[in-house]
Amino acid sequence: MVYVLNQNSQPLMPTERYGKVRRLLKEKKAVVVSKTPFTIRLTYISTEYVHGLTLGVDAGSKNIGISVSSEEKEYYSSEVILRSDIVNLLSTRRQNRKKRRNRLRYRKARFLNRVSSKNKGWLAPSIEHKIQTHLKVIEKTLKLLPVRRIVVETASFDIQKIKNPNISDAQYQQGAQLDFWNVREYVFFRDGHTCQHCKGKSKDKILNVHHIESRKIGGDSPNNLITLCETCHKAHHKGKITVKVKRGQRFRDAAFMGIMRWTFYNRLREKYEPLDVTNTYGYITKNTRISEGLEKTHAIDALCISGHPKANQLEHFYLQKKIRCHNRQIHKANILKGGKKKLNQAQYLVKGFRLFDKVHYKRQEGFITGRRTTGYFAIKDISGVKIHDSAKWKDLELLEAKKSYIIQTKGRRFLPPL
Numbered sequence: 001m002v003y004v005l006n007q008n009s010q011p012l013m014p015t016e017r018y019g020k021v022r023r024l025l026k027e028k029k030a031v032v033v034s035k036t037p038f039t040i041r042l043t044y045i046s047t048e049y050v051h052g053l054t055l056g057v058d059a060g061s062k063n064i065g066i067s068v069s070s071e072e073k074e075y076y077s078s079e080v081i082l083r084s085d086i087v088n089l090l091s092t093r094r095q096n097r098k099k100r101r102n103r104l105r106y107r108k109a110r111f112l113n114r115v116s117s118k119n120k121g122w123l124a125p126s127i128e129h130k131i132q133t134h135l136k137v138i139e140k141t142l143k144l145l146p147v148r149r150i151v152v153e154t155a156s157f158d159i160q161k162i163k164n165p166n167i168s169d170a171q172y173q174q175g176a177q178l179d180f181w182n183v184r185e186y187v188f189f190r191d192g193h194t195c196q197h198c199k200g201k202s203k204d205k206i207l208n209v210h211h212i213e214s215r216k217i218g219g220d221s222p223n224n225l226i227t228l229c230e231t232c233h234k235a236h237h238k239g240k241i242t243v244k245v246k247r248g249q250r251f252r253d254a255a256f257m258g259i260m261r262w263t264f265y266n267r268l269r270e271k272y273e274p275l276d277v278t279n280t281y282g283y284i285t286k287n288t289r290i291s292e293g294l295e296k297t298h299a300i301d302a303l304c305i306s307g308h309p310k311a312n313q314l315e316h317f318y319l320q321k322k323i324r325c326h327n328r329q330i331h332k333a334n335i336l337k338g339g340k341k342k343l344n345q346a347q348y349l350v351k352g353f354r355l356f357d358k359v360h361y362k363r364q365e366g367f368i369t370g371r372r373t374t375g376y377f378a379i380k381d382i383s384g385v386k387i388h389d390s391a392k393w394k395d396l397e398l399l400e401a402k403k404s405y406i407i408q409t410k411g412r413r414f415l416p417p418l
């Protein structure tokens with residue numbers, strides 16, 4: 001798929017007519033804007049044919065799934081790996097500062113001298129960063145494709161619907177079976193996704209919901225349901241074990257909505273006001289995915305979220321990873337013998353290369369993850385698989401300069417299952 005922008009960098013429909021793209025580039029009627037995903041910008045005034053597409057977002061704390069599709073066809077598919085090093089880095093910084101301030105003995109004692117950080121709407125930096133990344137990734141996608149509607153999954157189940165089963169809404173009119181999927185997700189969440197009989201000792205990862213009193217008598221309400229692993233569930237029904245939980249004992253109401261996904265959803269609505277931004281729930285996605293017999297990946301979940309599970313899937317998807325942009329630590333934390341401070345950072349360019357440049361090494365595509373001034377670099381694939389520990393810089397060919405999101409094209413077939 002080649003993504004096409006008009007003269008003013010507004011997205012047009014992408015194309016698969018590679019011959020035409022080649023000709024346009026040759027005749028200088030288009031220029032290449034980005035290599036991955038391959039994007040061109042037309043240099044002449046074009047007739048604008050735009051077909052509003054739907055963007056599905058599978059929001060998560062470790063990965064984001066992105067899919068842009070129409071009823072018939074998928075146009076863009078991507079997975080983003082989020083950073084998870086922020087808590088650690090900030091703790092290290094706090095320690096370092098404490099140590100340093102301790103050495104400055106002439107400093108006056110200070111108390112409550114911070115600009116209040118705990119303002120309304122303040123979130124921990126690790127969470128704030130995840131929200132920012134979600135917004136940025138969506139912004140990048142909207143620059144590539146003419147999207148009219150955005151659908152986000154905000155929670156795995158709908159607590160309002162459980163509390164008040166009579167809610168009616170277009171989305172809700174999908175029958176009792178789907179309602180049960182909702183309750184099921186809630187029960188799993190309430191029980192911490194752990195079997196309530198063996199507490200996970202059986203190591204069986206398949207979870208069932210068990211009716212404490214039979215479905216006919218006790219019904220499908222959450223206080224009649226409990227999470228059991230399949231091993232315990234089967235053993236119970238064969239009479240081998242007895243699950244000792246009485247009805248109603250374990251029902252407690254708690255704060256259920258992930259603050260991250262809700263804040264993200266609200267900010268998204270605010271930011272893209274004229275666009276149609278709606279939300280959906282995980283149990284609906286799961287139901288769609290299973291009834292369509294689709295594989296479980298973040299990108300495919302995003303396709304289900306967009307509401308087009310029958311769309312023709314792309315063969316490739318883009319795996320993106322947010323990397324650290326700056327490292328301001330000047331010296332290593334440990335001081336060498338003789339009080340020597342060792343510099344923490346290498347020079348900006350080593351033999352013309354930067355950290356996270358995308359390179360070719362012996363026909364393999366990878367990223368520079370470590371540089372030595374001797375000119376021997378560590379090369380890894382985007383998912384962290386080692387390509388070479390010390391590749392000579394002369395054997396490297398620069399493909400793309402470092403960006404804050406490194407990106408690689410991956411085949412669907414080779415996706416590791418979750």
Ligand SMILES: [Zn+2]
Nearest residue numbers: 195198229232
């Ligand atoms: Zn069990």
